[in-house]
Amino acid sequence: MTKNKITLKSVAQKTILAIQNKDFDTLSKLIHPDKGVRFSPYAYIDIQKDLVFTRKQIKNFFQNTQKYQWGEYDGSGEPMEFTPSDYYKRFIYDQDFAKAKEMGINKIIGQGNTINNMSKAYPDASFVEYHFPGFDPKYGGMDWRSLRLVFEQKKGQWFLIGIIHAEWTI
16 A cells, blocks of 8 residues: 555544544544535435535534534424534534444445435445444334444545444334
């Protein structure tokens, strides 16, 4: 591997560790310089409504106390209103994804009843999925969680363009 040919897997590893450690300075440098990063609370990506943050906004992600509407809850349609740090706790890093039981590159692992339109929303991208198949045996896997990190290349370098949280929904 040359310095200019850093693999998707290694960039994803650096990204998930930055997210785990709440190192938004490092994370900001991994975000696409032109497109920013889109946050999707569920597998369905809403190109029109999902919030997109720039590198500069990500750098101060936890210091930002403004409440944003990140989408609507599946099932109820109620608005998801969170500060960035509260959104992080519920829809980015609600599990220790750096230690996920399964990891897939360009392979969907967690599937539920939510439409997955990732290939249409990000036609030129690749992704890495961190997945937990479930936590409590009484739910038979219906409490699974995934975090998908979506990357696109610019001048031969991988940049983060999407963070998708996926889970079983009603």
